[in-house]
Amino acid sequence: xxxxxxxxxxxxxxxxxxxxxxxxxxxxxxxxxxxxxxxxxxxxxxxxxxxxxxxxxxxxxxxxxxxxxxxxxxxxxxxxxxxxxxxxxxxxxxxxxxxxxxxxxxxxxxxxxxxxxxxxxxxxx
Amino acid sequence: xxxxxxxxxxxxxxxxxxxxxxxxxxxxxxxxxxxxxxxxxxxxxxxxxxxxxxxxxxxxxxxxxxxxxxxxxxxxxxxxxxxxxxxxxxxxxxxxxxxxxxxxxxxxxxxxxxxxxxxxxxxxx
DNA sequence: GGTATCGCTTTCCTTTCGGATACCGGTATA
DNA sequence: TATACCGGTATCCGAAAGGAAAGCGATACC
Numbered sequence: 001x002x003x004x005x006x007x008x009x010x011x012x013x014x015x016x017x018x019x020x021x022x023x024x025x026x027x028x029x030x031x032x033x034x035x036x037x038x039x040x041x042x043x044x045x046x047x048x049x050x051x052x053x054x055x056x057x058x059x060x061x062x063x064x065x066x067x068x069x070x071x072x073x074x075x076x077x078x079x080x081x082x083x084x085x086x087x088x089x090x091x092x093x094x095x096x097x098x099x100x101x102x103x104x105x106x107x108x109x110x111x112x113x114x115x116x117x118x119x120x121x122x123x124x125x
Numbered sequence: 126x127x128x129x130x131x132x133x134x135x136x137x138x139x140x141x142x143x144x145x146x147x148x149x150x151x152x153x154x155x156x157x158x159x160x161x162x163x164x165x166x167x168x169x170x171x172x173x174x175x176x177x178x179x180x181x182x183x184x185x186x187x188x189x190x191x192x193x194x195x196x197x198x199x200x201x202x203x204x205x206x207x208x209x210x211x212x213x214x215x216x217x218x219x220x221x222x223x224x225x226x227x228x229x230x231x232x233x234x235x236x237x238x239x240x241x242x243x244x245x246x247x248x249x250x
Numbered sequence: 251g252g253t254a255t256c257g258c259t260t261t262c263c264t265t266t267c268g269g270a271t272a273c274c275g276g277t278a279t280a
Numbered sequence: 281t282a283t284a285c286c287g288g289t290a291t292c293c294g295a296a297a298g299g300a301a302a303g304c305g306a307t308a309c310c
Binding site: 177178179190191193194214215216217218 | 255256257258259260
């Protein structure tokens with residue numbers, strides 16, 4: 001809101017060269033973290049508590065180990081989830097949303113609010 | 126927030142089969158509207174007022190007419206932008222954010238807020 | 251007549267995303 | 281000995297997103 005207001009002064013003809021497009025970078029960061037075919041479902045699965053690799057995979061049909069592995073790495077890199085290995089046999093690996101990862105919830109909530117209204121508007125209520 | 130709280134009761138083992146995943150659909154709708162390589166920049170360009178096709182293209186270097194055309198159609202279909210044709214010569218076509226389209230601003234603002242904090246956290250401030 | 255502008259569309263090509271399948275070492279179970 | 285589970289990795293493929301370049305009808309300008 002105030003974000004888009006902010007640059008009105010500074011954005012002349014070329015949006016790309018100013019503060020203007022730089023401002024979009026954080027927005028793209030946030031979008032990157034949430035978009036993709038499986039990210040939301042995995043995050044959702046983890047909001048219900050610690051989960052093991054196979055457990056997540058079973059809860060999300062169609063999700064292959066390759067994709068799950070990749071997405072979990074992304075979450076780790078972004079410090080949104082943490083990985084814990086226990087030296088049992090067979091080995092146990094647990095994934096968990098970090099407290100920081102849980103700060104995504106209000107954001108997803110906002111997307112849900114707007115998306116719900118939009119759905120009603122477009123599908124003709 | 127309350128969104129993710131909501132289904133805690135209803136989500137047993139299979140997230141995919143319940144209310145649980147249905148709840149993610151509106152979130153995906155919202156993400157679809159904002160993600161992609163050019164959407165944000167085009168929306169931003171239109172927040173500064175009516176613009177003509179070529180004018181938008183000039184403001185966003187690298188944007189090809191094919192992509193611009195496609196994205197503008199998407200915005201129209203979603204009733205976020207409107208298209209006005211004037212019978213001048215050569216023909217004049219103007220695009221404009223609808224009042225509804227402007228309701229995206231607070232949402233983008235939220236993404237910006239989270240994304241900025243995230244950027245600081247990850248890049249080590 | 252030649253060239254330019256506007257608002258696109260069409261075709262072809264590359265790059266990226268994600269799916270299918272097979273496999274790995276280590277351990278348990280029959 | 282054979283089979284199964286765990287937490288993945290590696291390889292090959294098809295689909296989808298997006299870029300490059302050309303062209304098009306209408307008009308205007310030189």
